[in-house]
Amino acid sequence: MKRFDVRTFQNVAEWTAAAANLFVELSERAIQEDGVFAVALSGGSTPKSLYELLATPDYRERIRWSNVKIFWGDERFVPPDHSDSNYRMAREALLSKVPIPSNNIFPVPTTNTTPKDSAMVYERTIRQQTGSFHLILLGLGQDGHTASLFPYSDSLKERERLVVENYVAKLNSHRITLTIPAINQAATVVFLVSGDSKTEVFKQILEGPYDPERLPAQQIHPVSGQLIFMVTM
Numbered sequence: 036m037k038r039f040d041v042r043t044f045q046n047v048a049e050w051t052a053a054a055a056n057l058f059v060e061l062s063e064r065a066i067q068e069d070g071v072f073a074v075a076l077s078g079g080s081t082p083k084s085l086y087e088l089l090a091t092p093d094y095r096e097r098i099r100w101s102n103v104k105i106f107w108g109d110e111r112f113v114p115p116d117h118s119d120s121n122y123r124m125a126r127e128a129l130l131s132k133v134p135i136p137s138n139n140i141f142p143v144p145t146t147n148t149t150p151k152d153s154a155m156v157y158e159r160t161i162r163q164q165t166g167s168f169h170l171i172l173l174g175l176g177q178d179g180h181t182a183s184l185f186p187y188s189d190s191l192k193e194r195e196r197l198v199v200e201n202y203v204a205k206l207n208s209h210r211i212t213l214t215i216p217a218i219n220q221a222a223t224v225v226f227l228v229s230g231d232s233k234t235e236v237f238k239q240i241l242e243g244p245y246d247p248e249r250l251p252a253q254q255i256h257p258v259s260g261q262l263i264f265m266v267t268m
């Protein structure tokens with residue numbers, strides 16, 4: 036792994052507060068420098084406590100939501116009100132509770148389209164709205180995946196496109212995901228790693244042999260941005 040920063044916390048409360056404070060700091064820097072804070076949210080269950088904390092007055096009121104643009108690092112190809120939807124989780128935990136303009140929220144299209152067309156449309160949206168991201172939040176799967184970049188999948192080979200679709204057989208799920216080059220263009224990439232179920236895979240990612248097909252998260256190293264692991268086990 037190239038240069039990165041590991042920040043370890045004693046418990047979920049401290050870990051969540053540190054992640055929320057980092058989100059605020061990065062938003063202030065991006066808005067001051069670029070007038071906008073373009074963020075790609077992670078899905079899964081890990082970031083929910085962060086989103087919920089950002090929605091509380093102590094944090095919500097420190098963010099200039101009218102200058103924030105929200106995207107997703109990946110999405111399950113299900114309707115936006117489906118229980119598996121990463122958009123739904125973020126909407127319920129955060130976006131419905133903060134004064135962000137609805138046209139600053141860019142969900143992955145998953146209705147009246149196909150996974151292939153969704154990926155193309157989403158890439159066009161990203162290129163039109165931002166090009167690259169100030170912050171990408173990522174989770175870590177126990178199998179070493181991140182976003183929806185799964186071990187040995189074709190999505191790992193993509194070097195030109197920003198967004199691809201792939202079918203994940205073991206989950207019987209079509210996924211739309213940012214690609215490795217799209218993630219590595221970000222100014223800041225933050226892995227949110229929580230729970231002892233992630234201890235082994237986290238150790239392999241950082242200390243194990245470089246095995247990028249088996250451990251896709253090892254391919255995340257921003258070209259010129261910063262990589263931060265925020266960890267509580």
Ligand code: 6PG
Pocket residue numbers: 077078079080081082109110111121173174175176177180181182183
């Ligand atoms: C998703 C996520 C995925 C997730 C990991 C960890 O759509 O599921 O983007 O990459 O971050 O699978 O999931 P948990 O946070 O639920 O452990």
